[in-house]
Amino acid sequence: MMDWILQMAPAWAEAHAPALIVVLPLLAGPICAFLPGKGRIAWLLTVAVTALCTLLALVLLAQVRSVEGGAIISYAMGGWAPPHGIEFRIDALNVLVLLLVSSIAFLTSIFGWPTIRAEINQEKRAMFFGAFQVCFMGLLGVTSTGDAFNLFVFLELSSIATYVLVALGSGRDRRALPAAIDYLLMGTIGASFYVFGVGFLYAATGTLNMADLALQLQDVGGNRAVQVGFAFILVGLGLKAAMFPLHQWLPNAYSYSPSFVTAFLAATATKVAIYALVRFLFSVFSLEYIFEGASLAMILMPMGIAAMLACSFQAIFQTDIRRTLAYSSVAQVGYMLLGISLGTAVGVSAGLFHLVNHALMKGALFMAVAGVVLTYQGTRIHDFAGLGRAAPWTMTAFAIAALSLIGVPLTAGFQSKFALVSALLASGWWWAALIVVFSSVLAVVYMGRILEAVFFKAPNNPHKEHKEAPLLLLIPLWVLALANIWVGVNGSFVSGLADDAAAALFIGGLQ
Amino acid sequence: MSQKTDHHVILRIVAKPLIPIIALFGFYVHFHGDYSPGGGFQAGCIIAVSVILYSLIFGIAPAMRAVPPAFTRSLAALGFLIFGGVGVWALLMGGNYLDYDALFNEPPGGHDGQHYGILMVELGVLFAVAGSMLSIFYAFAGRVTEIKDEDW
Numbered sequence: 001m002m003d004w005i006l007q008m009a010p011a012w013a014e015a016h017a018p019a020l021i022v023v024l025p026l027l028a029g030p031i032c033a034f035l036p037g038k039g040r041i042a043w044l045l046t047v048a049v050t051a052l053c054t055l056l057a058l059v060l061l062a063q064v065r066s067v068e069g070g071a072i073i074s075y076a077m078g079g080w081a082p083p084h085g086i087e088f089r090i091d092a093l094n095v096l097v098l099l100l101v102s103s104i105a106f107l108t109s110i111f112g113w114p115t116i117r118a119e120i121n122q123e124k125r126a127m128f129f130g131a132f133q134v135c136f137m138g139l140l141g142v143t144s145t146g147d148a149f150n151l152f153v154f155l156e157l158s159s160i161a162t163y164v165l166v167a168l169g170s171g172r173d174r175r176a177l178p179a180a181i182d183y184l185l186m187g188t189i190g191a192s193f194y195v196f197g198v199g200f201l202y203a204a205t206g207t208l209n210m211a212d213l214a215l216q217l218q219d220v221g222g223n224r225a226v227q228v229g230f231a232f233i234l235v236g237l238g239l240k241a242a243m244f245p246l247h248q249w250l251p252n253a254y255s256y257s258p259s260f261v262t263a264f265l266a267a268t269a270t271k272v273a274i275y276a277l278v279r280f281l282f283s284v285f286s287l288e289y290i291f292e293g294a295s296l297a298m299i300l301m302p303m304g305i306a307a308m309l310a311c312s313f314q315a316i317f318q319t320d321i322r323r324t325l326a327y328s329s330v331a332q333v334g335y336m337l338l339g340i341s342l343g344t345a346v347g348v349s350a351g352l353f354h355l356v357n358h359a360l361m362k363g364a365l366f367m368a369v370a371g372v373v374l375t376y377q378g379t380r381i382h383d384f385a386g387l388g389r390a391a392p393w394t395m396t397a398f399a400i401a402a403l404s405l406i407g408v409p410l411t412a413g414f415q416s417k418f419a420l421v422s423a424l425l426a427s428g429w430w431w432a433a434l435i436v437v438f439s440s441v442l443a444v445v446y447m448g449r450i451l452e453a454v455f456f457k458a459p460n461n462p463h464k465e466h467k468e469a470p471l472l473l474l475i476p477l478w479v480l481a482l483a484n485i486w487v488g489v490n491g492s493f494v495s496g497l498a499d500d501a502a503a504a505l506f507i508g509g510l511q
Numbered sequence: 512m513s514q515k516t517d518h519h520v521i522l523r524i525v526a527k528p529l530i531p532i533i534a535l536f537g538f539y540v541h542f543h544g545d546y547s548p549g550g551g552f553q554a555g556c557i558i559a560v561s562v563i564l565y566s567l568i569f570g571i572a573p574a575m576r577a578v579p580p581a582f583t584r585s586l587a588a589l590g591f592l593i594f595g596g597v598g599v600w601a602l603l604m605g606g607n608y609l610d611y612d613a614l615f616n617e618p619p620g621g622h623d624g625q626h627y628g629i630l631m632v633e634l635g636v637l638f639a640v641a642g643s644m645l646s647i648f649y650a651f652a653g654r655v656t657e658i659k660d661e662d663w
Contacts, residue, residue, distance in 0.1 A: 012602075016607070016608065019602070023595060026595050027592060029591070030588035030589070075608075077609055078607060078609040078610050078611065079609075079610035
C-alpha cells in the first residue's frame with residue numbers, strides 16, 4: 001500500500017509535500033473570501049483542498065514509513081538551512097497527526113454543506129469557509145513545523161480563525177458570542193504563556209529550532225530560566241489542549257458554535273495542542289531532565305485523573321447533548337494525558353492511540369448531533385427521545401460511536417483503553433488502571449442516558465416523523481462510525497502508527 | 512456633514528494636503544525598507560492611517576464611499592495571496608517554498624531574486640496590513656453614531 005502511494009505520487013508532491021500541505025489551505029482561504037455566490041463554490045473548493053491535503057498526508061506517511069524505524073523529512077523554508085531558517089520537520093509522530101487532521105477535515109467539510117446552509121447567513125458563507133481554511137492551515141502548520149516560534153504563529157492563526165468560527169454560531173444561538181469571547185481570552189492567555197516560555201528558552205539557548213533546542217538544552221541542564229520556560233510552555237499548551245482545570249472555555253465553545261465547527265474542532269483542535277505538548281515534553285526536553293520527570297508525575301498525572309473523574313461526573317448532569325459530549329472530551333483528554341504522563345514508550349503510544357480513536361468517535365458523535373440539529377432543531381436529551389425510530393441510520397452511527405466512547409469490545413475505544421490499561425499495569429500504576437475502568441463506568445452512565453432516550457423512550461414530539469439526515473451528512477458519518485469498528489476489530493494499523501510515533505520520540509528524538 | 516459649517520475648516524485645510532503625503536510616505540517606507548528601517552507592515556499601517564485620518568476629519572461615511580469596506584476586505588485577502596503566491600512561484604521555478612533565489616533562475620551570485628522577492632512579499636504584507644487595519648477600523652467605527660456638529 002505504502003509503496004503504491006509512493007509510485008503513484010508525482011515527483012513534485014514527494015519533494016514539496018511538507019510545504020504544500022500547509023500552503024494549499026493557506027492560499028485557498030483568501031481565495032474563498034473572493035468567491036461569488038452563496039458559498040457553494042467555496043464549499044467545493046474546501047472539499048477539494050482538504051482532499052488534496054489528505055492525499056499529501058498519505059504521501060508523507062508513505063515517505064516516513066519507507067525507512068525502517070521512520071524517516072525524518074526536513075524541509076527548509078525559503079532555502080534557508082536549519083537551524084537558522086524555519087524548518088518543517090515531519091517524523092513518525094506528526095505525520096500521524098497530519099493524517100488525522102486532514103482526513104477529519106475532509107470528512108467534516110463534505111458533511112458541512114447542509115448544516116452550514118441551515119446555520120450561516122448566505123453572505124457570510126464564503127468568508128466562513130475562508131476562516132475554516134485558515135484554521136485548518138494553522139493546525140497543519142503547528143503539526144508540521146520544526147520551529148518553536150513558528151509553532152506559535154500557526155497556533156495563533158488557527159486559534160484566531162477558531163474564535164471567528166465559534167462566534168458565527170450566533171446565528172443559531174446568541175450565547176455563541178460570549179463563548180467566543182471566553183475562548184478568545186483563555187486562548188490568548190495560553191498563547192502568550194507559550195510565547196513567554198519560548199522566549200525564556202531562546203534566552204537560555206539562543207535558538208528556536210526544536211531539534212537544535214533539544215541539543216542545546218542538554219548542556220544548560222538545571223538552568224532556572226529553562227525551568228521557567230518549561231513551566232510557561234506546559235501551562236500555555238495545556239490551556240490550548242483543555243487540560244483540567246484549564247478547560248473552562250471548551251464546553252461553551254463546543255455547545256454554541258455551528259455544528260460543522262464543533263465536529264471539526266472536537267476531533268482536531270485539542271489533539272494538535274496535545275501533539276505540541278508531547279513534542280515539547282519528549283522531543284525538545286529530554287526525559288532525563290529532572291524537572292520534567294517530576295512534572296509528569298506531579299502535574300500531568302493528577303490533572304489527567306482529575307479530568308477523567310470530575311468531567312465525567314459533570315457530563316452526567318448535563319441536559320444538553322453537546323455539553324455532555326464536550327465535558328466527555330475533557331475527560332478523554334485526561335486519558336491521553338495519563339498515558340503521556342507515564343513517560344514510557346508504551347504509555348505515550350497508548351495516549352496517541354487514544355488521541356486518534358477519540359477523534360474518530362467524537363467526530364462521529366458530533367456529526368450525528370449535527371444531523372439532528374439540522375432535521376429537528378434540538379440538542380437537549382429531551383429532544384433526542386424516540387429518534388432511534390425516526391432516524392435509524394443517523395442514530396445507529398451515533399450508537400456505534402457512543403459504544404466506542406464507552407469502550408465496548410470490538411470498537412476503537414476498547415482497543416486504546418486496553419492499551420492504556422496495559423501500559424499503566426506495566427508501570428505498576430494498578431490504581432490508575434482502576435480509575436480508568438471506573439471512569440469508563442461513568443461514561444456508560446452519561447452515554448447510556450442519551451442512548452436510552454434515543455432508543456427506548458417514546459418521542460415526546462408527536463410531529464416527529466421519519467426524518468433522516470441528508471445523505472451528504474450520512475456518508476461521512478458512517479465512514480467514521482465504520483472506522484471505529486475497523487480500528488476496534490483490527491487495531492494494528494493505527495496502533496502501529498502510534499507505536500512508531502512513540503518510538504520516534506524515545507529513540508530518534510535527540511538527533 | 513455639510514460644507515457650510517466651517518468650524519472644522521482649519522482641520523480640513525491642514526488634513527487635505529497631509530493625507531496624500533502620508534500615503535506617499537507609506538510607500539517610501541515600503542520601498543526604502545531595503546536600506547532603512549521599514550517594510551510592509553509599517554507601510555501598511557501608515558497607508559491605513561491616511562484613510563483613517565480622512566474619516567476622522569470628513570466622517571466615516573465619505574471614507575467608506577472613497578475606500579469601501581468590501582475593498583478593504585479584498586485588499587487584505589489579496590495581500591495574503593500575493594505573499595503565498597510568491598512562494599508558489601518559487602516552487603514552480605524549482606526551488607523550495609519562498610526560496611527567492613529560485614525566482615528568476617539566476618546564476619549563482621545573482622541577487623535579483625532576493626531583492627525583488629522580498630519587495631513583492633512585503634507588498635503582500637502592505638496590502639494585508641492596510642486592508643485589515645481599515646476593516647477593523649470600519650468594524651469599530653461603523654457601529655457608533657457619529658458625533659454631531661453641535662456636540663463639538
